[in-house]
Amino acid sequence: MTDFDHDPPRLLESLTAERSKASLRHDLELARRARVDYSVDAGLSRFESTLAGASTLPAGGTVAGFAALRWFLGATLLLGIGVSAWLLSQQPDPQARAPAIASIGSIGSIARADDAAQSVRSEDGKVAEIVASVPRGPSDPSSVVSSESESSPGSTARESVAETKQPGGTGKVGVVLNSDGGEPASVAASPRPTSKSLPTSDPALDEAKLIDAARKRLAEDPAAALALTEQAAKRFPKGAMVQERRGYAILALIALDRVDEAEQRASEYLERWPKGPLSRRIREGLSLLP
């Protein structure tokens, strides 16, 4: 931690010695004391009612959600070990044991060099990675960005946009975040885990990440934000964040000057959510369109 003593003196303190700067000092003192009128109680009431609304909360986006996810993964891990141990006891042939051994090893991060287990390990290696990175790691290769990228504008967190081809699916634009400076492509290129015995993805969390990515892109690249909202609409047509998804899509359309589409969608949106958290911004945006 940096020593606070190294901070320079505040401008107000240094100006006290300069008589010629009396006006600046006076203005700064006033500004320091001035506070904008804001009713915290009214704002908090609105905030809590927004949180209470079903559309706003990603279940996995809360601390409680993450904690529940950890418990679930822990229970699954124990169950997996138990089942694998039972399989071992039931199978005397060493060749037949290989997949089960690999499964345990990958979950517990134990390396096994059994050729017969390679295919299982590659899948379970991904599972182990997910367990280690909960709640931040992207669990779906085609999904997007953790909220970590927001937390530090100048940090080492990096975003990259990758186009990935899913087997049996279309190419999707995915933004992959790497908060620890590792290779983002390795996550994006990993095969989708196919094991059905372990949870590999939380749809609500993935949806929240997509919407969050759209929100962040809105300023710098509204076209990309719009694409992300459309991607979210395809992947989560009945997701919990429909309101946010549609709202940010409309704001992106406004920013792109796509007036007709924006007005059409906004009409439906405002009819459905006249007092939504984004409604006022949408109204203001529409009212100022040419």
Next chain:
Amino acid sequence: MLEAPPPRHHDAASLFRQHAGFVANFLHRLGVGPTELDDLVQEVFLVSHRRGGFVEDGRARPTTWLAEISIRVASVSRRSRRRSREQPDQDTVLDAQSREIDPSRSLENQQALDRVQAALDSLDPERRAIFILFELEGESCAAIAAGFGIPVGTVYSRLHKARKQFKEAHTRLQDRERKPLRRTERATVMP
């Protein structure tokens, strides 16, 4: 050196209760107008909620952490409007003068606040935010650096430049105010 306190979690609702005033003030100083202030305050805390709240570990403070979110939220709002040509960049002085005037404040005080706001508006957003947090909100450079995820040296550097620009802008604004006054005085003296 004092021992670091144990990490403490703040959920979004408690953050709102304690720091909504700070966020509203910070957004206002970043140039957010009164019509969208409440919406953007809400959005800042929604983002904080989606991030799972704030864990105070002795480095960043809740205020500097929320300030970083506020900058992003304000930036999105500003750029969206600019892109759609809804609200072209106005002259900073005009922008400051168009703000709500609290009738309880004297005209002189209001002019002083407008001068400060106009000088702030002349800074680029990164420097402006650091200047506001350090000079007006009393945050430490280390807390700002931790909140923004940048080296503390960068904070010093931006602060230094921000101060220089702020002083220059303030002087310029004062000079601009004095000039028309002199003309007015001359006009009243001359028949």
